[in-house]
Every structure is written in C-alpha cells, then in structure tokens.
Amino acid sequence: MNLQSVLNPIASLFQGYFEHLLVPSLSIMNTIFIIGGFFGLWLWLKRQKAYNEKAKQDGGIA
Numbered sequence: 338m339n340l341q342s343v344l345n346p347i348a349s350l351f352q353g354y355f356e357h358l359l360v361p362s363l364s365i366m367n368t369i370f371i372i373g374g375f376f377g378l379w380l381w382l383k384r385q386k387a388y389n390e391k392a393k394q395d396g397g398i399a
Contacts, residue, residue, distance in 0.1 A: 392398045 389398065
C-alpha cells in the first residue's frame with residue numbers, strides 16, 4: 338500500500354463534489370445574482386426618477 342492508493346479515492350471524491358454538486362449550484366447562484374442585479378437596477382432607477390421629480394418641484398434642479 339502506497340500513498341497513491343490513499344490519495345486517489347480522496348481526489349475522486351473532490352472531483353465528484355465539484356462536477357456534480359458545486360458546478361450546477363453555481364449556475365443557479367449566478368442566475369439569482371443576475372436577476373437580483375437587474376431588480377436592484379430597476380429599483381434604483383425608479384427611486385432616482387422620484388428624487389429628480391421632487392427636486393424639480395423644490396427648485397433643486399435647474
């Protein structure tokens with residue numbers, strides 16, 4: 338018995354973890370973050386429009 342016979346099963350375990358669990362979940366996480374980013378952009382632009390309209394009414398924007 339040598340070190341390779343101990344390390345190969347551990348390496349296979351890590352490879353299986355990355356290929357079957359981590360990579361598919363990253364795709365889901367990327368999708369969630371992209372949707373969240375677009376939602377944040379929409380919210381920010383909506384609030385900025387309201388701030389601009391209020392500033393025009395108060396005379397803050399020329």
